[in-house]
Every structure is written in structure tokens, then in C-alpha cells.
Amino acid sequence: MLQKYIITFAIVFVFFLSLDSNKPLNAQGSEAVSAVVKKIEFKGNDRISSSTIKAAIKTNHGDIYDPKAISQDVDAIWLLGFFDNIEVEVESYEDGVKVIFLVLERPVIKNIFFAGNGQVKTKKLREAIQVRxxxxxxxxxxxxxxxxxxxxxxxxxxxxxxxxxxxxxxxxYVDITYKIREGSKVYIKEIVFEGNKTFSSKRLTKIMDTKKRKFPSLVFPGKFDKAEFEGDIDNIKAFYGSGGWLDTDIKWKERYSPDKTKMFLYVVIDEGDRYHVDTVNIKGNKLFTSEEIMGMLQLKKGSAFLPELLQKDSKGIRMAYGRQGHLNADVRANYSYKQVEPKIDITFDIIENERFFIEKVIVSGNDKTKDNVIRRNLSFFPGERLDTQKIKGSEQRLAGTGYFDNQSGKASEISYVPGTEYNTKNVIVDVKEGRTGMMRFGGGFGANAGLFGDVSYTDKNFDIFDFPKDLRDFMSGNAFRGGGHTITLRFSPGLQRTEGMFSYSNPAVFDSGYSLGLSTNIFRRAREDYDEERKGAKVSVGKTVLRGLRLGVTPNFEVIGVQNIDSNAPLVVKDIEGSNKKLSLELSAMLDRRDSRMFPTKGYKITSSLVFSGLDVDIIKFSVQGKKHTTVFNFSDWRGKHVLSYGGTLGVIEATSDQGVPIFERFFAGGANSIRGFAFRGVGPVDVTSSEQVGGKVLLLASAEYTLPVYGDMVRGAFFVDAGKADTDLNDLNINNIRATIGFGFRAKVPFMGNSVVAVDFGFPFIRKDSDDEQAVTFNFGGGR
Structure with a gap:
């Protein structure tokens, strides 16, 4: 910019100088204003043609000379990027002026050299720079x-x-040489905190992305990135501020070892005082009393001032008003500092605005799904006050049905439009239909199931009563759709196991809270000493009583065949050869509050069942299984969560007649989802004569697993400890005969297989018995678990 003003000044100066030395041009002094440009010349340009420069300027022959226009022309020539310097001379010429542009061309880069680069290849440096x-x-x-x-x-x-x-x-031309003095490679030897009284150095280190060098150095090299480290300092300051230390000041300095290879970082912290809440004031509230609002708050008089809690309290008050129909309630949280002491006064200023009621509930976007299927998943109705919590819960419930498109955005969106009255709203429930029917051809391999194929069809939004109007209606996929029923047909042939199944379920019979399911199945499995075959049908009736809690009653009839028995099979197998009829009644409960079915990171799932059976199989069987998931770390640089999962299983079974518990109903341990490191059904009581596993009446399992991202959530690593046993009878409900393993594994999603999971585990028993069947590798693919 300075150069531009200098050039402009030079133009004006040279012009007036020329007028002074050329009296015939400006004899009267007034002709300078109307001097005509008679000629334009360019000097100093060797490679750049004059026509190229002429095309960039606006001044032409015959124009009235204008210093401002000449200055703009200089800017235009400068923008061509070909010159290092531009000057202008003005001379009298043929009763006018001649304008001369004097340019100094920039040199062309002929060669680029690098000197002193021993650690980085020249090719890599050439790729990094912009000049060529x-x-x-x-x-x-x-x-x-x-x-x-x-x-x-x-x-x-x-x-x-x-x-x-x-x-x-x-x-x-010009040759450019980048001279590099690399110096010695430096790594962070130590990060030292000074002045931190409240939080330990170890706690503060966890906040930082910058880490000192430690084993393994491939993972923790201890490299220093100044921008990253300054961001760490800001994060530590924010961490203190979030805890109420609002005046914390942090400085840092660096030192090096004598050989300049080791860096010591010193973080000097002046924590200052921690601020506490002195008073909390509520203004503008009419619907709730001040005492009621005070009860909603986490920040109270005398508590440490936490800015995050202040925002949560404001949101909590708004949600409380939203549940009461005050859709537009405004809550402003203001705070002020005391003059002398580190205390803060908080004021919640509330503008309640109007309370709204629901006039109509309008469903849109459902060209296949019936209105009643959508409405039965809503927890709000016309005439009641508008409750924002019910609105949000209904959105989540609609998304969880699987009827609508979750892949391309929101499956459902609930909005409001004004009703006919000033205090009413019409609630618009807009859904986006998704693909609910899926034909699958696949297969897999499981340590428990062997190699198998899989052909299945599932429709989550089936309607058994929606008959086609004609063949075209059926072929277009518009028939048997939209009722919210689920139908599944599956055939899974395998070398060790073959299964066929048909099931139908209606989650809300006549739009009630009750569900109904019907299914038939055939199952064949090659066991160690015999073949097992099951054919059966069952009816399931269930009801969801609380969020995530479902109760069920399932009558079941099966014919269980035991055939192709080896001559050396245990006596308990030979005693039940042939067909065995089983009529049972199962009472079940399931509480599922996980955030994901595929890779849960928080929440828990508990299932329990009590089965009574008769005819040829007289038993009573109880089992309960639970698993909890907790996110331990969420490192952004690892692009995923570290999750700890732990849980266990308890199962007991007892005969209700003198026939005893048949082997096909007994408990076995070992294999996937049991005790990894042992073979499938490789742990349990053993027949004395044949030395074969015969199962038990008691099952105890416990497991803890730590999973971490290897490649986002597509590939995860796992470390686990499994323990458990299957034992003889109820008197063995103790920790005697426990087996235990430790191991690691991997989990990988396979998107083109419907997000199936490949699981590989390596288990190593450290508590075992000689009679156990061990298997170090457990491999499952395509659902074989």
C-alpha cells in the first residue's frame, strides 16, 4: 500500500516538474488540467510483451491525462505478478504528454535446491513447497x-x-536454495506442573493431548507441537474454569538438556480462588413457586459455581415449563461477582409466555404406514396441554420402530403450527417412509455353529390384513404393508446345524399395549455322540409396562428327537433315544436400556425367564442374565470410545419327576458368549464311563470386557476375562470348580452383510480341569454367535 502512494506521488511530481521545464506545453498554467495523452510507452520488459501490459491498463491514446487513472493502471500492472518494481515518467509530447511505464521484471525460478536435509528426502520437501x-x-x-x-x-x-x-x-533467472540446519531430534522427557494444589499432575496430564515420551515409543513418541500444546494450556484453563476457578492463570516455559535432545516443559499454574454461589434469585415465575424452582436446581447457595451446571439449570427450568405447555418460556441466567470476596449472585429471570394446548394431531408423509400404527406410538393426544418431553419421547419411539428411514436423516419430525385459538397448536407428525422388507442371502462361520448358509426375508412393517387389490398392487409392493407387524422367514443350512423358522408378531394387538407372536421352527444339530432334532411351535404374548421393560408369556410345544447315537455315548443319552414331547410355559422379563444393539457404549440389558414344562420333559428352569456398558474414555484422536462391559449369567434347572433332567435341557459352558478359551460345550460335568460332557443343573458365568477403537467403530479391539462353570446340582451353587480365561480379540462390522459382526477372540485358560475341552480361537462371522 505504501508503494502505491509513493508511485502516485512520483507520477504527480514528475508531471508538474515536466510542466515547469516545458513552457510551451503549459504556458498559461491552466492547460495541465486538459493535457492529452499522446503516447504510451513501456520500458524494461524483456520477457513480458508490451501488448500484455497494455491490455491490463485502462488509459489509452487521446485520453485526458489523469494521475488517479495512472495510479490505478500501476495497480493493474502490479496484479499481473510479473514485476518487482513499477515507475511512471511523464513527458511533454506533441502538444500533450507521453506516459512511460518503467518496469523491473521478476526473475524466473530456474532451479530449486535443498541443502542440509539429512532427515527428510528432497522429493518430500519439493512436494511440500508451493514454488515451482x-x-x-x-x-x-x-x-x-x-x-x-x-x-x-x-x-x-x-x-x-x-x-x-x-x-x-x-x-x-534465479536459483533458490533452502538451507536447512536440522539440529538434533527432540522429545519431551518430562511435563512438570507447578502451583497445582487442587488437581494432581496426573489428572491434568489426562486433559492434554501433548504427552511425554514413554513405552512404547511408537505410540507415545513425545513429539512437541507448539500449537497443540498451547491448545492444551487453554483446555486446562477451561477445566479449572468449569470447576469454579474463574481467575486461574497459566504460563509455561521450556528447557532442554545440555545435548538439546530432551525437552522439559514446565506448566506454572496460579489457581486463584474458587468461586461459590452466594445467593440464587428467581424472578418472573407464576406457574411454579420459587421453592419449586429451587428444588430443580443443582446450583444452590454455598455450592461451588460451575458454569456448566448453570446452563443445565436453565435448561431444566425450560424443560419443566415445556412439560406444562409453555412452549416459548424464556429463562435467562445472569450472574454477578461480589466486590470483595470470591462469591457470585445468580438470578434466573423467567418469562413464562403463553401455555399451549393441542388442538389436532396431524400425521403426514405416511403413504404406506397406517395412521393408527403411528398414533399408537405417540404419547400425546388432542385436548391435553402440549408437553415437550412427550413430543421428544414420541420422536424417539417412532425412530425405534424401524418402519421409517433412519439412514438419510431424521425418520420422523414433530413440529407445531398455530391452531384456531390463540393458545392452541396443531402438532404435525411428519414421517419418512423407509424400506422395511429385506431379502438376505449370506452365511457365516461360528465356533459354536460351524459353517452355515442363510436365506431369509424380514418385513418390519407387514400387514396380514392388507390384501392386494390386483396383481399389479401386489407386484408394486403396496400390499401387505403398513400394519406395523413383523414377519420373518429363514432357512439356514449348515454342516453342524440346520435351522428353518417362520415367525409373525404384532406389537400392538387392536392398538392395545399387548403384543402377539406366532412362530414355528425346525432345528437339527449334530452333537458329539448323537443328533438332536427339534420341531415346534409357540405363541408369545407380551406387554411393555415401563420404558424398556417388557413382560411376556410364551406357551411352547416341541418334539425333540435324539437319534444316531454312538455306541460309546453316555448312558444319559441312550436313555432318551427317540422322540420326546415337551409342553412348556415361559414367563419372561426383559429390561433393555442400551444406546445401541450393535456396539453399545452405555446402558444395560437384563433378561430373565422361568420355564415350566411337562409331558415327556418334566422340568422347571430359571435363568437371569445381565450386562452393563460404561464409556471409560472418549479420546478424540482415537476416534472412538473405550468401553467397559461386564455382566453375568445364573441358570438353575431341576426335574419335577423321577425321569431327571434330559441332556438336551442341561447347561453347558464354554465357547462364544460363555467362557472363551474353551470349546463349545467344553466345560461341565463329565460322564465317568465315556469321559464325555453331559451338562449340569447349575450355570454360573461372569465376564468383563474392555473394547477400544482400532479403526473408528468399524474395527474394535477387545481384552477380556471370562469365568464360570456348569455344575451338577443346586448344591453346587458356589465358586467351586470355577474355570477362568484371559484373552483378546477383534470386532469388525461388515456393512454389505447388513452390518453383521465378525468376532475373533483368543482365549487362554488359567484355571482349568483335565476333563475340559480347550479351544484357543473363537471365530464368528455372519451371526454364528
Missing amino acids: EGDYLKRYLIKLDEDKIREMYQKMGFSHIVIKSEEKKSNG
């Missing part, structure tokens, strides 16, 4: 390239890197 051979020299790009090279070295740990560029000109 053949370009016109632009010195600001040279400086930017120096910074890029410096940053590259610093990320590699060369904190003492020095870079200087040199130019060598010759005949309009």
Missing part, C-alpha cells in the same frame, strides 16, 4: 514455504530447526 521451477519469483511464497518446511520438521521432533532461503540471480 519456471514460476516467477514471489518472495512471500518463499517465506511461506520456509514455514511449511519448519512445521514438517517440528512435527518430526526437530524443535531446533533453522531454515534460510538464498537467491542467486543471473540473466533474468
